Amino acid sequence: MRPFLLPLTLLFTLISISQDIKSPSEFLGYELGTEFTRHHQVVDYYQYLATTDPARVKLQEYGKTNERRPLLLAYVSSPENINNLENIRTEHLKSTTGESTATKAIVWMSYNVHGNESVSTEASMQTIYELLTDKSDYLVNTVVLMDPCINPDGRDRYVNWYNQNKNIPYNVDPNSKEHNEGWLSGRSNHYMFDLNRDWAWLTQVESQQRLKMFNQWLPHIHVDFHEQGVNSPYYFAPAAEPFHEVVTPFQREFQKTIGKNHAKYFDANGWFYFTKEIFDLFYPSYGDTYPTYNGGIGMTYEQGGSGRAGLGVLTNIGDTLTLKNRIAHHRTTGLSTVEVAAKNAEQLISEFKKFYRNKNFKYKSYVLSGDQDKIDALTRLLDQHQIEYGISGGGSAKGFNYQTRKNETLRNTANSLIISTDQTKGTLVKVLLEPNAKLSDSLTYDITAWSLPYAYGLNTLASEVKLNAGQNQNNATKTNRSVDGDAYAYITDWNSMDDARFLAALMQKKIRVRHALKPFKTVEGSFDRGSLIITKADNKNNKEYVSALNEAATKHNKNLVATSTGFVESGKDFGSRYVQMIGEVKVAILSGEPTSTLQFGEVWHFFEQQLHYPVAILDSEYWSRVDLSEYDVLVLPNGWGYEGFFKELQLEALKEWVSDGGKLIAMGGAIKGIDGDKGFDIKLRKKESDKDSTAIEVQSYDDGQREGMKEAITGAIFKTKVDPTHPLAYGYDDTYFTLKLGQDAYEYLEEGTVVYLENETKPAAGFAGSEAQKKIAKTLVFGVEEHGRGQVIYMVDNPLFRGFWENGKLFFANAIFMVD
Incomplete structure (x- = not known):
């Protein structure tokens, strides 16, 4: 291919502009790496570049975060390419059909997905500056897309915390407060979700808005910039095993090509690095795997540092790791990536086309x-x-x-x-x-x-064969009969989160709702346990009854079946004690230590963004001073350290609150904080391994880790049995597939075992070690134990994990509304 030559007049113009562009240090007013830059200042610098050099930089705001910070995408390339950007994009996408005549490599670089891995945003500013100055030749046949901060809310949380707590000058002692973030770290987004594990599940607004842009480009190369522990050398591609089997030989090989180019620069500077370890290409929801499964070269780059590092910190070998060091490393790999893309544009384009040719997968x-x-x-x-x-x-x-x-x-x-x-x-x-x-x-x-x-x-x-189907039918509309208020009652089903959202909306409108504890049949049809019954008599004093019910039914696409009588053909009449009122439910969640930040966030997000139901957050620093009688439900999210969290008086108060009618939902590790040894007087007992703990087998040092995998479960799916007659399981059949994240195991309850594993514990999907499978045989997954007038609900597995296990969420809604 003939090299693209810029006209002399344009070349001189660009040289002049390049000389006039301010570096990040000049623009910010301090040397890059001597302070952490707040997000609004980063935005200002990118806006400055787009204004100063519009021929080569185009800036697009593609969304906002929960805290209303802008999400930005900068397009950086030659003037000709920027002027022809839309044609380049559409021609590139034609590669997915094999019809493209594209000539430009597309490189997307994502920074700061974890907010307290803050160096990458700093490095992004230096990288774009050098692409526009010293490295502008890379841009002739390459379009670079840069997202300077995927997680602005988390980044500013960290930067603000650090600026408030750092020494002046900064202290490299790792014990100093500036190196020890609290429970609410900057890693996650507003709702405490890990955005680097949300690419496929799209539970968060940042992910949803970013993917719209990603699908418009499907880059040849995508880099996700991270940080790891302070004492770790730099990590770059190639990735570690396991690789998913769909990763192509070219994708594997090109990672090596990029890695060797990085190594050239790191070697010249005497910098340490490692490859082919730890970070694999398997789980599909990462910033490296998701782009890979869409035809690109997806890679994670990891710099030592993270929130522990601050502006400078001592490593375990006595060296000082500074923010300037960290910037230099990320800047180097970023520029090296673009360099490799520019040199291999033709091959990247050709192999991208091949990726989208028909695949001979087993299942069609x-x-x-x-x-x-x-x-x-x-x-x-x-x-x-x-x-x-x-x-x-x-x-x-x-x-x-x-x-x-x-x-x-x-x-x-x-x-x-x-x-x-x-x-x-x-x-x-x-x-x-x-x-x-x-x-x-x-x-x-x-x-x-x-x-x-x-x-x-x-x-x-x-x-194994391709099956014919009709056209896409998005979100089929149910027949929603208009509510006129004259019916004796309206009935609707209960088997999904849409139903739970409908109920939550009615309760906030003060519409009184009953639910059926037994199946029943009317002349209009058959209804299962949990079915919602909204009667005219219950709502006779609610002036907004008809309008609010109509509004909620329309919004949530609910089919309301009108009936003129409370007399049923079979089952229990509407006045029966088996048709109970769903009382007003006031919910609180424990936050702070010992809860897991991420798993607290899963519960918080469930209520506010999925169920749309109000919730109070009680922090562990003061929760014991709160009058629990103001709440009907208290959720203890999964976490670590619950064993020593509850003091004797606190545990006694919690026990009394449950006995008086409170509902306690203990998830995962929270169960350990209320076990029988702590005086809570629960009947749930942990199941211990049958393995002889005194038997010692000699094994090599190298085999130790792999031998330990026999007792591990790395996120595997298991088929469980369900008691669908129990209120915790309303809306479910007699089987449920659970995602099990570890080997914690509890014996069946004498009464209230709702979801459980039988003897067959071979996973339906995923890995579970042989010893772990033995341990979880005949154990509880979800259960309810009565205590006085209240209940303790056990969730050994997490039905809200990362917000994507959709079929588990109704269990949680049942725990809130149905169990009584």
């Missing part, structure tokens, strides 16, 4: 059937990923049944989804929907199972 189609609300929830996610699907309309299909894990022939329902791998996003379809991802190594960085059919609770068949 996935057929998913089940409740319409769950189908709708999944299609909303598929739409965000631009995954195509259709409706079966009936018939039958043969393939692997996810429920039985056998090859069978099943009849499709009229609303069954059919999702084919024969589409642009076919590789992503396989990764997200396949029954069990092939695992080449059990030593992984994250969970090993995530299959969306299990996560959404849909009966699924994986077929």
Whole structure:
């Protein structure tokens, strides 16, 4: 290919502009690396560059965070490319159909996804400055997209905290307060979610808005800049095993190409680094794997430092690691990445086209059937990923049944989804929907199972043939009969989060709602346990009854069945004690230590952004001074250190509150804080391993870690049994697939065992060690124990994990509204 030559007049103009552009240090008024830059100052610098050099920098605000900070994307390239940006984008996307004549490499660099891994945003400013000055030749055949801060809320939380707590001058002693963030660290976003684990699940506004832009570009290369422990050398590609089997030989090899280029610069400076360790390419929701599964070269770069490092800190070998050091390393790998892309643009374009050719995957189609609300929830996610699907309309299909894990022939329902791998996003379809991802190594960085059919609770068949389907049918509309207020009552079902949101909306409008404890039949139809019953008599004093009920039914797409009588054909009449009023529920969540920051955030986000129901947050620093009688429910999120958290008097007060009618939801590690040894007088008992603890087997040092995997569960999916007659399980069938994140195991309750594992503990998907499988046999997953007039609800597994295990969320809603 002939090199692109700039006209002399334009070249001289660019040289003049480059000389006039202020460096970050000049613009900010302090030397980069001597202070942490607040997000608004970063925005100012990028706006300054776009204003000063509009021929080569285009800035786009693509969204806002929960705390209303702007999310930015900067496009950096040659004047010709910026002027032709839309044509370059559309021509590049044609590569997915093999029709493109694209000539430009697309590189996307994402910074500061973890807020307290703060160096990368600083490095981004130096990187873009050098791309516009010393390294502008890289931009001739390359378009660089830079997101200077994916997580502005977390970054400013850290930067503000650091500025408030640092010594002047900064102190390198790692024991000094400036190196020890508290519980509310800057790592996560506003809702305490880890945005680097949300690319596929899209639970957070930052992820949702970013993916819209990502799908408009599908870059050849995507880099996610991170930090790790203070004492760790720099990490860059190639990645570690396991690689998902869809990662192509070229994607593997090109990671080596990039890594060797980085090594050249690191070697010249005498900087330490490592590759092919720790950070694998398997879990699909990372900033390296998700772009990889969309055809790019996705990579994580890790600099030693994080929130512990501050402006400078002593390492364990006595060296001082400064923010300036950290900036230099990230700047180097960023520029090196663009350099490699510029030199290999033709190959990147060619291989990107090859990625999107038809793949010979084992399963060609996935057929998913089940409740319409769950189908709708999944299609909303598929739409965000631009995954195509259709409706079966009936018939039958043969393939692997996810429920039985056998090859069978099943009849499709009229609303069954059919999702084919024969589409642009076919590789992503396989990764997200396949029954069990092939695992080449059990030593992984994250969970090993995530299959969306299990996560959404849909009966699924994986077929080895391509099945025909009708057009996409997004979020089918139910028949919603208008509420006129004359009916004796209105009835609706209870089996999804849409139903829970509908109930939450009614309760906030002070509409009184009952629920059925037994199945019943009226002339209008049959209704299962948990069905909601809204009567005219219960709401006779509510002037907004009709309008509020209509509004909620329309908003939540609810089909309300009107009935003229409370007399049922079979089951219990509406005046029966088996048709109970759902009382007003005031909820509180414990925050702060000993709860996990992330898992507190999962509960907080569930109430505010998923259920849309008010919740009080009681911090552990003062919660013991709060009058618990003001609350009906207290949630203890999973965490570490609960064993020593509750003092004797606090535990006694908690026990008394439950006995007086309170509802305590203990999740994961929180159960350890209220066990029988602590005096709470619960009947739940931990199951200990049957393994002889006195038996010692000699093993090599190298084999130790792998041997330990026999007792580990790395995020695997298990089929459990369910008691659907219990209020905690209303809306569920007699089986449920749970995502188990560890081997904590508790014996069955004498009464109140609701979801549980039987003897068969081989995972449906993911990795579980042989000893761990033995330990979790015949153990509790979810259960309820009565205490006086109240209850303790145990959630050994986490139904709210990362906000994506959709089918577990109704258990949590049941715990709030149905268990009484």
